[in-house]
Amino acid sequence: MAKLQLAVVTAEGESFSGEVDAIVAPGEVGEFTVLPSHARLITTLSPGILRLEQNGDSISLALTGGFLEVSDNRVTVLADAAEHDDAIDLKRAESALARAEELIANAPAGIDLERAMSSLRRARVRVNLGRRRRDRRGQQTG
Secondary structure: OOOEEEEEEEOOEEEEEEEEOEEEEEEOOEEEEEOOOOOOEEEEEEEEEEEEEEOOEEEEEEEEEEEEEEEOOEEEEEEOOEEEHHHOOHHHHHHHHHHHHHHHHOOOOOOOHHHHHHHHHHHHHHHHHHHHHHHHHHHHHO
């Protein structure tokens, strides 16, 4: 069966590179799936979880937004940030989420509300992915 060649790139470097069977990405209007032989596509990505299927395994990365291009079974994701689920410190992510929620709830005059909402969305993505990983590990050991 055909595969997709995927590269996930951030300003810090390459977060993932390899062949995958399928990609589920967070689009502006919801998730979408990319399979081999997908039509050419360039689209924006929202903060969310990028899920990769590779030889029966699932790999998840927290994205803070970016762009995705598909062409000839090659997929390139240019992300603001991409973090593997096992790299997320759940306690730190939960603290960041609490701080973002507090800042928005008590929004002082002059706050850049769009930037604060962006921080809140990023923190939620990281917490959700970190909790999913924790819960999967708990099921495997339980």
